[in-house]
Amino acid sequence: MPIDDFNDLADLLHKAGKVAAEIFASAAETEKLGRPAPAAVAALQQSGLLALTAPRSSGGLEAGLGLQARVALELGKGCPSVGWVASLSNAAKAMVGPMLGPTAQVALFEDPQAIACASGVGTGKAVREDNGDLRISGRWRMASGCDVATWASLVVSVLDESGRPVEAGIVLTRVKDLEIDRSWRSAGLQGTGSYALVAEDILVHSAFSVVGPVGHQGPPPAVVSLGAIIAHLAPMVGAALGQVEAARNLFSGDRVPSRTTYARLVESPLARDYFARAERMVRAAERDTLAVADALDSLGPGQEPSAELRSTWRMDLVSAAGSCRSAMEYLLDLHGAAGFDPQEPLQRVWRDVAVGTRYVGLNPYIAAEDHARVLLNAGPAVSTL
Template structure:
């Protein structure tokens, strides 16, 4: 792990924390938070060293994003998906597009494959004309470039084209107003008859297979900020229950004087620590794969179940902490309610869908194929 990156991440946490409320209110990471992350070099986590980046492995990314999540889960979410998107772009886009993505290692790069009905692309001499809407593009208002999946109605294949489009050619519809992770700028990208040159489009017939293991980058980089937010909640509640907070109408002067209060808290910590260990284990397995190798599908589903379990453990820890803190934890000015909302939303990312993973686990166990998930 890169200790200098982790130290840089820790130093940004006070700034992210100070601006977390503004980030949520403004529906996008606050300028001071963005400046702190950029100065720390954390928008270049997965950029190759030759292009001015850190080329961080997944273990380092998990550690860094967990630290950022202690300060602001929304900002950490954008940093994480920026890292994952830049890594995937190197697999999914043609060389000229990759060069554009890497031209500024500290830029923000957003991506989305969520396409609204009516969105489409038409091949024309020299490129692809694109119109449509692409929602949940995290970091949309910070990004300079976006990667979008473009349906080709007349192509005879359900596979979309992948296009790299400057944000200057798009507009952003501020549609992301959610209970949690409100500051991720996960808004909708809108294209109106935009011409994307050939060198910036991967058409289905030229698409290279993306290794299934590459999918783990996205899952890991959105889960780590949730673990960080849960750690921040642990710290906040620890201060409260060891201070002057007493259980209502009891003989105890502090929550921490109650044996079961202490047990509740240690259970929350155990779940959070276990979630981190599971997440790091998955990162270590994927990092350790030799170039060009592929995990068996049974191993891939087991690793995804590990991450889904870690996501659930974060939610369980938050519930225990809210029980200990009491109803005042839900007051607008209390950061605990923001941590709770962010974790509740972020751990329900589609990568962690527990019922589909449980179904696929059973299908593989009894050789009832194919799996329900295309991502395996």
């Protein structure tokens, strides 16, 4: 279904909202399992939202960043971990798919609902066979969703006979051909199953690799580097939005501030102020995230923003991440110690947002350093992103 008008978009987001309600029901199970619960995966697959960035010829929507971000926002309201896995899967397909040749593209999108994971964090090495195929070995960390994924996109260095890296790039391989090291632990986003993938002398057909000489890749295009940040951030913004809406119910009910003379929470002017601050912060984060996504979509083929604009967009996303964290603190203050009850969704989402908004691309002090350098022409960026 092409997203050609507002009605199509509204229908898709309504569907995403229904899926959010379904994955919310299994959010506690997702965290306990350390991966998206079976019911959550089934809900995503039945909705078609895992095919968001697949080619239309394969039954997908070829969605741009704006649509990807809006769907991820909705899913994040239901379960940040499941929204994270779905968002990164769609992003991986969007970024890796166009780079591959026809053979690999057909395989990747044979099942447009298949989940894809990716990792560039690790020690992936490859050696080239005489026929051009690659044999890969290594350990790639933080492959979110690998437990439920069919495909893995992995960054590798191709070594010559002396062990010197001469090429670098990505390989696409089936997760079933790899081992999963489930040693990963985290205070938040536990349900993403961001475990390590391990390969020992695995053969990858040349059609499933995209590599080039070391040092000739250059910086990633803005749509790639900023698109990756948006894919990680959007579910977290959605998670914070979901908790703002949940907190609104506190004011319509009969909740009483403990040990006060108030009969209801809504009677407290500062409680109302805390809620309004949290709501404004998260709405601003939503606006900034979607604005950057839409701006990237508006770029023409091969068009790159200026260094200053690119840095400004990154700072907008970093600011959005910080606003979400601050908003969650206000919401916890409104709940008090009860918000940390293990059965209370707020404490789980608080942990998820705290971890997810610290994705490497959202590193606030590095982003700020680079922004000052760009604004003052004071030297090259320190970030490889």
